[in-house]
Amino acid sequence: MAFSGISIGAVKNAGVGYHISYLQEKDPEKVLLWGKYLVAISTLYFGGVNVPKLAILALYRRLFPNKSNRVAIYTLIGNLIGLTIATIVTALVACTPFTANWNPEIPGSHCINKEAFF
Secondary structure (H helix, E strand, O other): OHHHHHHHHHHHHHOEOEOHHHHHHHOHHHHHHHHHHHHHHHHHHHHHOOHHHHHHHHHHHHHOOOHHHHHHHHHHHHHHHHHHHHHHHHHHOOEEOHHHHOOOOOOOOEEOOHHHHO
16 A cells, blocks of 8 residues: 555656656756655565565465475575565665765765666
């Protein structure tokens, strides 16, 4: 629900759906607002993408209760939780200062290679 709400807000308020060149020419403030929405959407995505996988693993734990399967399932659950935490933290600290996530023109800002990360 939160992901949908943020996505609808991005379309209504940040000009999502228009070409970037059009927004830069007509309303450059919307480009910065779009970047803020993108940070929120990507953070929620990284947090939510593994939830269905965890639900499937919980189902497997109930269907296959023997010890060897439980060890494999708990290992996968730990890996998925670790991956989720790592991607959320990386997405949030990708740029210094934090505002460089949506405004890379800030002097002295530094960001990781976001294309490689995503």
